[in-house]
Amino acid sequence: MATSKKPYERPVIQRLNAGVTGKFGQPSVTASVSNIDGNSVDALIQQFGSPLFVISENTLTKTYRDAERAFTNRYPKVQLAWSYKTNYLDAVCRIYHRLGAWAEVVSGFEYEKALANGVEGSKIIFNGPGKSAAELEKAIHNQSLIHIDHADEFYVLRELVQQNGQSARVAIRVNMDCGIYPQWDRFGFNLENGEAFNMIEQICSVDEMHLEGLHCHIGTFVLSTQSYSIAAAKMSQLALQIKKQFSITIKYLDLGGGFASKNTLKGSFLQGQDANPSIDKYAEAICSAILKSGFNENELPLLILESGRALIDESGYLLGSVLSHKRLGDGRSALILDFGVNVLFTAFWYDHKISTTQVHGQWQEDMVLYGPLCMNIDVVREHITLPPLNKGDKVVVHNTGAYNMTQWMQFISMRPAVVLIDRNEKPHTIRLRETTATIQAQEKIPNHLTHG
Numbered sequence: 001m002a003t004s005k006k007p008y009e010r011p012v013i014q015r016l017n018a019g020v021t022g023k024f025g026q027p028s029v030t031a032s033v034s035n036i037d038g039n040s041v042d043a044l045i046q047q048f049g050s051p052l053f054v055i056s057e058n059t060l061t062k063t064y065r066d067a068e069r070a071f072t073n074r075y076p077k078v079q080l081a082w083s084y085k086t087n088y089l090d091a092v093c094r095i096y097h098r099l100g101a102w103a104e105v106v107s108g109f110e111y112e113k114a115l116a117n118g119v120e121g122s123k124i125i126f127n128g129p130g131k132s133a134a135e136l137e138k139a140i141h142n143q144s145l146i147h148i149d150h151a152d153e154f155y156v157l158r159e160l161v162q163q164n165g166q167s168a169r170v171a172i173r174v175n176m177d178c179g180i181y182p183q184w185d186r187f188g189f190n191l192e193n194g195e196a197f198n199m200i201e202q203i204c205s206v207d208e209m210h211l212e213g214l215h216c217h218i219g220t221f222v223l224s225t226q227s228y229s230i231a232a233a234k235m236s237q238l239a240l241q242i243k244k245q246f247s248i249t250i251k252y253l254d255l256g257g258g259f260a261s262k263n264t265l266k267g268s269f270l271q272g273q274d275a276n277p278s279i280d281k282y283a284e285a286i287c288s289a290i291l292k293s294g295f296n297e298n299e300l301p302l303l304i305l306e307s308g309r310a311l312i313d314e315s316g317y318l319l320g321s322v323l324s325h326k327r328l329g330d331g332r333s334a335l336i337l338d339f340g341v342n343v344l345f346t347a348f349w350y351d352h353k354i355s356t357t358q359v360h361g362q363w364q365e366d367m368v369l370y371g372p373l374c375m376n377i378d379v380v381r382e383h384i385t386l387p388p389l390n391k392g393d394k395v396v397v398h399n400t401g402a403y404n405m406t407q408w409m410q411f412i413s414m415r416p417a418v419v420l421i422d423r424n425e426k427p428h429t430i431r432l433r434e435t436t437a438t439i440q441a442q443e444k445i446p447n448h449l450t451h452g
């Protein structure tokens, strides 16, 4: 960086405060980040506005390849399926599909998106408890993999295939005790109480239904790799039992997603980056459990994974600006930022890594980060140590690729633009900033309110 004039830092009088110390003492301030994949944060904000989501195609590609390698190094047949609800911007989905991912969808809307993104019907996994009869019919027609969630869905599906005489490729979602409490038993059929096996029996009695796989998704941000070992072992045992009892070879085991990203959960003692299991640890737990479970070598099922969060969180950044610095009644320092929990939904769960964009002096302060909403819940961070920042300064929130761009709320203000930086470091708008017109387009005014 050229030595330009150093930015002015206002003097601060600070009450001595131990702050939240960890095993390694005071949390250190992260180095400033002024540039993402060759694009300066200032220039990006100038061109595309603030706040702004940025996705790095480089990081996304690398994370995907690392995950794929972690599994293919340990197991002969692996297929990743991109979890649409984690981030269903079409440009993002298309990158994953080009890298070889199938689509994992949980609604008719996501199913349509996958088709429009060019995914073959047979490479779409249709999950979720809310599939309509019309959506199921389409999935049957396209030979998609239908993962049955509950008995009523099975009855609708059975009626459809028997009416049309067309066969369906199905799996059931299984829930089980794998050491995570509370158990996610609201989705699928329970293993331990025999419900899963009963459903399998019923499916096997319908000629038009082909039971191809078994599916589970044991939780999200699951930090225990041991739980995946248990899940993979139990799923394998179930597949072997089906083989024995019905002479049906289960073609695939879908272990779902739920792997942690590098984010730090609120209240966590250590930084997520240091403490969360790597993708290799998850892969080792799952692959070794399946390999040990007693399948004939030539009948090993395809292993499908539907990881969302762990594949995209690190590629996403949220850039924003400081609207104001203020002192709270008790003397604490606070910043008002131009983005809040409406845009950064995951601030409810994570202490995101947040960095400044300029070089600062030694001084750091404990502060609170607020969003711009006129709502008491709009707290981006209760506690963070940052250099003093002033109106107009920029901040970079890291690890924001997962769930923010699907769970963001149009509340009080509009949603920001999303920019993809391609592998040649060129930025592209992949979602336009919303305007008043975007929102107004959905509204109607009844006649009696139009005039006067």
Ligand SMILES: *Cc1c(COP(=O)(O)O)cnc(C)c1O
Pocket: 083, 085, 086, 104, 106, 127, 128, 217, 219, 220, 221, 256, 257, 258, 259, 306, 307, 308, 309, 310, 402
């Ligand atoms: C949400 C979801 C995923 C992805 O979960 P992550 O925690 O983001 O990895 C995968 N499979 C199913 C069925 C889901 O509902």
